[in-house]
Amino acid sequence: MALLGNAVNLAIIPARGGSKRIPHKNIKPFCGKPIIAYAIENAINSGVFDEIIVSTDSQEVAAIATHYGAKVPFLRPQHLSDDHTPTLPVIAHALETQQVYDEDNVCCLYPTTPLLPPHCLTQAYMTLCENTNVRYVFGALQYAHSPWRSFGLDSIESSGSVDSKAHLSNECSVESFAPTLLHPEFELTRSQDLAPLYHDAGQFYFAKALCFKRQLPIFTPHSRALILNPLHAHDIDTPQDWQLAELKYQILHT
Structure with missing residues (x-):
């Protein structure tokens, strides 16, 4: 697709090496290849990004990420790699290490998003570019039970x-x-x-670099939610979540 304007479009995938509930979660094999490979390939196939960077503290994650087409220009410091580190400081740190201008478009794309189709990233990018008053575009899901x-x-x-x-x-x-x-x-x-209610799908956040640099809150009236098909997102925190996500993937690809 043709990129809009002169801004650089950057995908940042936060993928630390540690995980307690699912060991080595970000590189664990998922339906035949490391789960982070799907995020990298989807970013590539979306046709949106000039560059795809993985922020990690692990040499093993870095090696797998570069094999599938991402860049790892730095290793994330330990103080941003524990269980309690929020996402926004991680993305802000990544932007500090690169020459990223305030008006560049940045997508925080989580590594455990194997179900997300590339066109969702494309649609989120277009929504951000076409609405100058929008800070973030993110994926959302409707609650299955109210x-x-x-x-x-x-x-x-x-x-x-x-x-x-x-x-x-x-x-x-x-x-x-x-x-x-x-x-x-x-x-x-x-x-x-009952009125439908929605929640963050935990798949991606698209915004101008300035929003991430300032760590502005995401869930405000200045953001827009892209409502996802329930088959295209699944929060993976436990082994049971992993099994359900693989079942969804098999349904989508058979």
Whole structure:
């Protein structure tokens, strides 16, 4: 595709080496190749980017990233590579190491996005370029089950609270609990009559470099959400998430 204007278009993929819940998650084989390879290839195939950079603290991640076509011009410092480091400081650091102008277009693309089609990145880029008052464009998903009908579980047994991680095992959790509706005003409302709610899909954030440099908040009225097909995004935090994402990928590619 033809790039708009004279701005440079840069993709930055934050991919640190450590991961506790899924060891080596960002380079773990996913349906035949390292999962980060899909993000790199999708960025290339979108036709948007002049350069694709991976921000990592790992030589192993760097080697795999360069093999699939990305550049790794620096290694990320350790203070930006722990479990608690937010995304915006990582992208701001990457921009500081490169000659990136405020008006350049930057996409933070997560490495665990194997389901995301390249055209979503293209559409997000076009949305950003065509709306000068927009700070960020990001992928969003509609909640499959409306949070308006959500409830908390308060244990009424002396044995303790409800096991919030029971769903991660192969066993069902049997607890004695009392549900407390968070929005009791909607208890009798039909689910189809409830207003839809959305959440960040955790796939990408597209913005002018200045927004990332200043670490401006993403979820504001100055941003735009690109609503994704549920098959095109899946948050991968646990082994069960990984299995479900692979099933989605197989559905999309068979």
